[in-house]
Amino acid sequence: MNATDRLHVRYRVTGRDADEVAEAIRVEQTIEFPADLAAPWIQEEIVGRVEDRDTDSVVVSYAPGVLAGGLTQLLNVLWGNVSIFEGVRVVDVRLPDDDVLGLRGPRFGVAGMRELLAAPRRALLATALKPMGSSAAELAEVARTLAVAGLDIIKDDHSLGDQPWAPWRERVARCAEAVREANSRTGGRALYMPSLNVPAPEVQERAHEAKALGAGALLVLPGISGFDAMRALADDDELALPVMSHPSMLGSHIVSASQGIAHGLLLGLVNRLAGADLCVFPSHGGRFAFSPEQCAEIRDECAAPRGRLAPALPAPGGGMTVERLPELLDLYGRDVALLVGGALHRGDLATNAARMREAVESAA
C-alpha cells in the first residue's frame, strides 16, 4: 500500500468469494445504495476502491471525505456494517495522512509515561485494586501497600463501578489519598487510576472530579463507553492525564480467526488512534487463550510507526504472576506495563509487589 490520503483496509475473506465480498464491502461501507443507480462521480469518488486482491484477501481504499467526522466515522468505515458479514476479518490497515484523520493519539505515549513515572529504562508496573466487595478503606489500604512497594500504576479493577461496598466517589477519594501519602513517604510517583465505567453523560465530568480528588490517570472501557469517549478524555487539555484502555466487551471483535479485527489492529492501532497511552490485553498463559503470536502482534502495533501517533505501552495481564515476569520481559521487552493483579495477594502483598519491582529493576 502506498502513502496516500486514502484509508486502505485489507480484509481477509474466509469461505466466500473474495471478489464478490470486495464489491459488497466497497459499497456497504460508503453509499449503501445500488451502485449502478449512483451518479458516475459518486461511483468513482465516494464508493471504496478495490486496490489489491490475492487468493484470500482484498484491499479496499476509502476517500478522505468519506472519513470526515472524526473517529466515530473512521470506525464506521473500518468495521461498521462489515461487522455483520460473516467470514471477513480486517488484517491490515494503512492510515491516511495525519491531517486527514485529525487524531492526536496518545498524549503521553511511552516516552511521556516514562518521564511522568521517572522510569527512564525499566519496564513499568501496573496492578489492579481487588476484589469487588472490599470497602473503599480496604482498597485504599491495598493501594497504599502497592504504592509503597514501588508499583507505578494502581488501577481500579475495571468492574468497580458504583457498587455499595465501595461507592465511586468515596473509593476514588480514599485511594487517591492513600497513593499520594505513599508517594510523599517514598518519593515515588505512583499513579492511582480510577475506572470510568460510569454513565455516558458523566464520563467527562467524573474524569475531572477524579483528577480533583487526586487521581493521576484514567481507566476507560472503550468496548462499553465507545472509543471516542476515550479519545475525548485523552484530548482534554485540562485533564492532561494518561489513559489506559481495558478490553471489556471488545473480545467479540477479535477472538474468531475468520471474523473481526486482528488482535494488534484493534488493541494496538485502534487504541492508539483513540488516545490510549496503555493498552490492556490478556497475555498468553493466563485466564484467556491469546497465543504468544497474537500478543506479539499487539506489542508490535503499540510501537509501530503510524504518522504522528505516539507509541503506546502494551499492558499484558489477565492472570499473570510474579514468577512469570522474566518470561514476559523476554516477550515484550522493556517498553511495557506489566499488569499483575490478584496473584499479588497469594502470600504477602507487600513482599510480592516488592519482588515485582526488583524483577524489572534487575532486568533493566
Place this chain on the structure above:
Amino acid sequence: MNATDRLHVRYRVTGRDADEVAEAIRVEQTIEFPADLAAPWIQEEIVGRVEDRDTDSVVVSYAPGVLAGGLTQLLNVLWGNVSIFEGVRVVDVRLPDDDVLGLRGPRFGVAGMRELLAAPRRALLATALKPMGSSAAELAEVARTLAVAGLDIIKDDHSLGDQPWAPWRERVARCAEAVREANSRTGGRALYMPSLNVPAPEVQERAHEAKALGAGALLVLPGISGFDAMRALADDDELALPVMSHPSMLGSHIVSASQGIAHGLLLGLVNRLAGADLCVFPSHGGRFAFSPEQCAEIRDECAAPRGRLAPALPAPGGGMTVERLPELLDLYGRDVALLVGGALHRGDLATNAARMREAVESAA
C-alpha cells in the same frame, strides 16, 4: 429461572468443559481474583452463582449489588471479559427486578410510536436518505418526496457523518425543513431522523440542536457510541424524541454461532434496555446472512414481556425491496417498522414510496 433480584445469564459453551467455564465466568465477571483468597462472604455473595447446567450450557446469576452503576456495569457483567473467552455465547437472560436495574427502556415503544405517527394499526414505514455524496439540498429533496408519499420515518443513512458534501448542520436543517413542509402539505406526521454518528462529547448537544432544527427522532449507533449514550438520549426528558438503534459494529457480537450474544438478546433486549424505540437489523434475504429464525428471534425479543420495558419496533432492512413487503409482513406482523432504502430509487422514487404505503395499508 425464577423471579428474583439477581441477573441470570445462560451461556452456551462450545468445545470446552461447561463446568470449568462456569467456574471461570462466575469469578471473571465479578471479583477477577483467586476465589480461594477472597473472604468467605465475598465468595458467597459477590462471586456469581452457578444456578443450572446441562450438557452444553450453564446459568450463572449475579447479585444486584454487583450490577450497581447503571447500564455500563450491566453490560460489563453480561459480556465484558467473557467476550474474550472463546466458545461462549449468551443464549438466555433473565433480568432482575426493574428497581434493581433502574432502566426506563423505550420512551415511546410500539404504542407511543403509533400514537406519534397517527398509525394505530398498520405497519410503520422507514427509509434512509442516500447516497453519500449527495448535497444537503439533494437529500432534502429526497426527504420531501418520501414524506409526501407517506413514509413515516425518514432517517439519515447511518454513514452520513459530517462529510463535505452534506455537512451535519446544513443537512439536518434542510431535511427537517423539507419534511416539515411535506407534513404541512399532506397533513402527515413524517419524522426526520438525523444520524448522531458524531464525536462522543457532542452527542447530547447535537441531539438538542437537531430537535431545535426540527428533527423528530434520532438515529444512534450504539456499537460505536456505546449503548449508554443511546440510553441517555432516550432518557432525556427535554428531548423526548424517539430513538432508533443501528447495528453498525455490533455484528461481531452476534454472527458467530459459538461466540457472542444471541441475535434477539443483543438487538432486541439490550437495545430495549438502552431505550431504543426502533431496532434496525438486516433482514434475511438482503445483503446480510441472517436467517428467518434469527430475524424472528429479534422480532420476539422486541415484544417479549420484560418488566416495565415497553416493547420496541423491529426495523428489518439491509437490502429490502417493495416487492418483498408482503413476505416481510408475514414474518414480522404489523408491529414493525419496515425499512426500505436504496431500492426505492430503482425507477420512480415517489411511485415506489407510494407503493410501500399502499402495501401496508392494504395489509392492515
